[in-house]
Amino acid sequence: MIFSKSFGYALQGVLYVALLSDGRDRIQLDEIARILMVPRYFLGKIMNRLGKEGILISVKGHNGGFGISETTFKTPLLTLAELTGDMVQLDSCVLKSRTCNNLNPCPLHHKIEPLREEWKKLLAGTTIGDLVKGRNPDFIRSISAI
Amino acid sequence: MIFSKSFGYALQGVLYVALLSDGRDRIQLDEIARILMVPRYFLGKIMNRLGKEGILISVKGHNGGFGISETTFKTPLLTLAELTGDMVQLDSCVLKSRTCNNLNPCPLHHKIEPLREEWKKLLAGTTIGDLVKGRNPDFIRSISAI
DNA sequence: AGCTCAAAAGACCTTCATGTCCTTTATGGG
DNA sequence: CCCATAAAGGACATGAAGGTCTTTTGAGCT
Ligand code: FES
Ligand code: FES
Numbered sequence A, B: 001m002i003f004s005k006s007f008g009y010a011l012q013g014v015l016y017v018a019l020l021s022d023g024r025d026r027i028q029l030d031e032i033a034r035i036l037m038v039p040r041y042f043l044g045k046i047m048n049r050l051g052k053e054g055i056l057i058s059v060k061g062h063n064g065g066f067g068i069s070e071t072t073f074k075t076p077l078l079t080l081a082e083l084t085g086d087m088v089q090l091d092s093c094v095l096k097s098r099t100c101n102n103l104n105p106c107p108l109h110h111k112i113e114p115l116r117e118e119w120k121k122l123l124a125g126t127t128i129g130d131l132v133k134g135r136n137p138d139f140i141r142s143i144s145a146i
Numbered sequence C: 001a002g003c004t005c006a007a008a009a010g011a012c013c014t015t016c017a018t019g020t021c022c023t024t025t026a027t028g029g030g
Numbered sequence D: 001c002c003c004a005t006a007a008a009g010g011a012c013a014t015g016a017a018g019g020t021c022t023t024t025t026g027a028g029c030t
Helices: A005-020 A029-036 A040-052 A077-083 A086-090 A109-125 A128-132 A137-142 B005-020 B029-036 B040-052 B077-083 B086-090 B109-125 B128-132 B137-142
Strands: A056-059 A065-068 B056-059 B065-068
Touching (some): A005 A040, A005 A056, A005 A065, A005 A077, A029 A040, A029 A065, A040 A056, A040 A077, A077 A086, B005 B029, B005 B040, B005 B077, B005 B128, B005 B137, B029 B040, B029 B065, B077 B086, B077 B109, B086 B109
Antiparallel strands (some): A056 A065
């Protein structure tokens, strides 16, 4: 699996909030999970971590919900991938019983390393803002289930 | 996880047999699992499938074990990855609740598609023979656990 | 034919990511 | 101050991948 479900859901959740939190106050988990057709409580745990990291604002209670913070749009996808543990997987050796190691490389190491670098460049170089820039709320269609 | 354990073990197993089945008759699962430090019975199931696909020869009973077939060296890594289900994962949309689709792409689709193509090119263009060519049995060190 | 060896087959267990539910905590409105 | 609301927290369930064990099958040897 290239990316975990957690990563995919996290990205969908952030994009949803980033797109719609414009005129509105807060967006509730209920709505996000329903529209994106993502398991509600599972998404809740992920959104929770995004809040803790400051990637989103999360407010409990009356008129609570999720919203964008100062860092939301500046957050690179790499941060999400680290949060969900996807980066350690990317760096693990293809031959699973080994530890990836430049000095004692497996036969695929030197072929794979450049690909890894490209992934990292993509993830580090793409922010939530980049993905949302210039999009209208109709863009939700392209992040929700088909 | 970029590649599954099954894929890694499969690759290790094939490489081991490809490297050592030169002067010898057959190589037993016992030896392969012990040297590579890979779970024996789990590897057994994987080697079984490699035999069924003709990627390796497998012989039961007295003087049985695994050996190379006519296709072993010509087998691209893509075949192994397909066997272990890793390719369907590569082609699945990052936003897990979606189906990857060129016509209705998610915001990451066009950024990820080229990377996927590179992976596929690497996997399709690299054969077991390529990885083993010109290597002596000492090369086992680079495919076994560290 | 009968024995032995080694893979195949299939039952079963473990682990971990994912997913659900229920209770607690925090927030704002009346 | 009390109530409604919505996230947080933690207990528990599920499913798929990974891993182990035992029995069966097939091949060669004598
Ligand atoms: S990928 Fe195998 S050693 Fe780096
Ligand atoms: S990767 Fe999302 S639609 Fe293709």
